[in-house]
Structures are given as C-alpha cells and as structure tokens.
Amino acid sequence: MSWATRLRSIRTGAESRFPVLTELTGRLVSGNLLDAGTRLAAQAFLAAVPLLFALAAFAPLAVRDQLRESLRVMFGLTGPADQDLQKALDQATADGVRETTGVVGALVALVSATSFSRAMARVCERAWGLPKAGTRIAAWRWMVWLLALVVVVLLQAPLRDGFGAGGWLGLPLYFLVSTGVWLWTQHLLLAKRVSWLPLLPGAVLGGVATTVLGITARLYMPAALNRALGEYGSLGLVLTMLSWLIVVCAAITFALTSGAVLAQEPPLDRYLGTDRGEEASADAEALQ
Known part of the structure; x- marks a missing residue:
C-alpha cells in the first residue's frame, strides 16, 4: 500500500470517527482563523x-472616571501605564479633543468604527457559513452593537467587583454577562438568520474565552505594558x-x-434544532 493510499485511508477513518473535528478543522481553514483574528484586532485598535x-471626551466627568476605572481593572494597570491612561482621560485632554474634532468629528469616528462591527459580523457569518x-x-x-460595546466596557469595574x-x-457574574453578550452579538449581527438556541454553544465558549483572557490580562498586561513603555515608549505600548x-x-x-x-453536529444538533438529517427529511416530505 502506497503512502498516499494509507494517508487517504487514515483521513477517511478520522472523518468517520471524529466528524466534529473534521468539520471544525475545515471551517477554521476556510475562515482563516489567524487572518480573521488579526483583521478583527486591527479594526478594534x-x-x-x-x-x-472620542465619546469619553464628550461625556460627563463621572463617565470618564468610570471608564478610567474600568480600563484600569480590565488590564490591572499600575505605574507608567496607569499614568498615561489618566492623562488620556483627564479634563485638559477632553477639552482638546472636543475643540479639535467637534461633534461632527465624533460622529465620523462612530461611522468609521462600524468597520469593527462589520469585521465581527463577518466572523459570525463565516462561523455559520452564511x-x-x-x-x-x-x-x-x-x-x-458598537454603542452596546461601549456600555459593556464602562461597566467592567463594578461588574468584576460583583x-x-x-x-x-x-x-461568575462576569462569565454570565460575557456569555449573554456573545449570544446577543451573534443574534444581532447575523440579522436573526439563526435562532437563539443554536447560538448558545458559541456564546458559552465565547464567555469562557473572555473570562480566561480577562483573568490573564490582569496577570500579564501590567508588567508587559510598563516594560514596553520603559524600553520603547509609546510605540511599545x-x-x-x-x-x-x-x-x-x-x-x-x-x-x-x-x-x-x-x-x-451530533449530539447537540438534536437538542438545538439543527439536525441536518431531520431538515433534509422535512424538505423531502415538503417536495412530495
């Protein structure tokens, strides 16, 4: 038996034994995971x-203070990184941003930021093959979705403190809220083309990922940001x-x-109403 034949046999056996892994691998490859993540991160940044x-510059002082505290809690900021954040959100900086951009500039920033929403929507659509x-x-x-995201960021400090x-x-509250946010995000950006229940596994996994990375950020980011600022300045940040x-x-x-x-995929498709076999049977009955 040649190596090519043996590899095809192994692949066929793997596809029959582990259909979920095979489908997941194919979906990730077709969606180009790293490319999609990089594009999404670039649009976010x-x-x-x-x-x-920009929105913080037009917000009342209490809102800016809340944003500063939430960002500090999200990344565990200390030292030089925390000082830079305070400068970015102080009254003098806010006055400068308002004078430079004006309301029209803030609206332009809002419209431009929809590129992030579009990138997130495309991630959801590729995940579901839509x-x-x-x-x-x-x-x-x-x-x-953008405005809701701003609200979620503002609430990070009180949320993480229970x-x-x-x-x-x-x-646990942060995990539950994160799961709810990713459930709603998929439903909204997919334009209701997928019902709520099938979106739950992705929402739970998104909540787990967000929670784990939220904990990791507080452990890793303070030292990393301060070291980058000390060695490379703003570019390092x-x-x-x-x-x-x-x-x-x-x-x-x-x-x-x-x-x-x-x-x-089995077995969840039976409980979430996404069983392709049942859908095919229903379509065949409808055609008869």
Missing part, C-alpha cells in the same frame, strides 16, 4: 479604541496592546466557530 476615547447580510438590513445593527460584593461574585488584541480576537473567532460547528 484603529477604529473602536479611538471611538471609545453570506453577507445586506447593508440596508445590517447598518443599524452595526451602530447598536457590584461591591467582591470577586467571588464578580467572576501600541505593539503590546495590538498583540494582546490579536490573541483576544483569535480566541473569540475560534470560540464562535467552534460553537457553530458543535451546534450543527
């Missing part, structure tokens, strides 16, 4: 992050944040894609 600070939704249907969803109860409540965003976005892409595959 170039569009969504500037939008966050075509792009029409702009007329999806445009308002991009805006709503609204005053402490981390023992904050951690940019590279460190972009590298971290790539990890986060790749993990989210993997989680949503894995969830879509799990929802459409």
Whole structure:
C-alpha cells in the first residue's frame, strides 16, 4: 500500500470517527482563523479604541472616571501605564479633543468604527457559513452593537467587583454577562438568520474565552505594558496592546466557530434544532 493510499485511508477513518473535528478543522481553514483574528484586532485598535476615547471626551466627568476605572481593572494597570491612561482621560485632554474634532468629528469616528462591527459580523457569518447580510438590513445593527460595546466596557469595574460584593461574585457574574453578550452579538449581527438556541454553544465558549483572557490580562498586561513603555515608549505600548488584541480576537473567532460547528453536529444538533438529517427529511416530505 502506497503512502498516499494509507494517508487517504487514515483521513477517511478520522472523518468517520471524529466528524466534529473534521468539520471544525475545515471551517477554521476556510475562515482563516489567524487572518480573521488579526483583521478583527486591527479594526478594534484603529477604529473602536479611538471611538471609545472620542465619546469619553464628550461625556460627563463621572463617565470618564468610570471608564478610567474600568480600563484600569480590565488590564490591572499600575505605574507608567496607569499614568498615561489618566492623562488620556483627564479634563485638559477632553477639552482638546472636543475643540479639535467637534461633534461632527465624533460622529465620523462612530461611522468609521462600524468597520469593527462589520469585521465581527463577518466572523459570525463565516462561523455559520452564511453570506453577507445586506447593508440596508445590517447598518443599524452595526451602530447598536458598537454603542452596546461601549456600555459593556464602562461597566467592567463594578461588574468584576460583583457590584461591591467582591470577586467571588464578580467572576461568575462576569462569565454570565460575557456569555449573554456573545449570544446577543451573534443574534444581532447575523440579522436573526439563526435562532437563539443554536447560538448558545458559541456564546458559552465565547464567555469562557473572555473570562480566561480577562483573568490573564490582569496577570500579564501590567508588567508587559510598563516594560514596553520603559524600553520603547509609546510605540511599545501600541505593539503590546495590538498583540494582546490579536490573541483576544483569535480566541473569540475560534470560540464562535467552534460553537457553530458543535451546534450543527451530533449530539447537540438534536437538542438545538439543527439536525441536518431531520431538515433534509422535512424538505423531502415538503417536495412530495
């Protein structure tokens, strides 16, 4: 038996024994996981992050303080990195941003940031093998998702503290909220083309990924950011944040894609209403 024949036999056996892994591998390869994660991270860094600070410049002082505290909690910021964050959100910087950009500039930043929404929508569509939704249907969803994302970021500090109860409540609460956010994100950006229940596996995996990376960020990012600032200045800060965003976005892409595959393969497909065999039988009966 030749090596080619033997490899084909092994592949055929693997496909029959592990259909979920085979389907997942094919979906990840066709969706280009690393490329999708990198593109998503780039759009987050170039569009969504500037939008966050632009909106903060027009927000009341209490909102800016809340944003500063939430970002500090998210990344465990200390030392030089924390000082830079305070400068970016202080009153003088906010006044400068308002004078430079104005309301029109903030609206332009909001429209530009929809590139991040579009990239996230494309991740969801590739995970489920769906075509792009029409702009007329999806445009308002991009805006709503962005504004909801800003609210989620603002609430990070009280959420992770369990609204005053402490981390023992904050951690499970953060996981539940993250799962709910990814469930709603998929349903919204897929334009309701997939019902709620099949989206649950991807939402749970997304919640797990977000929670684990949230804990990891507080352990890794403070030292990494301060070291990068000390050695390379602002450029080091940019590279460190972009590298971290790539990890986060790749993990989210993997989680949503894995969830879509799990929802459409045995045994979950029977419970989530995505059994392809039953759908095929129903279509055949309808044609008769």
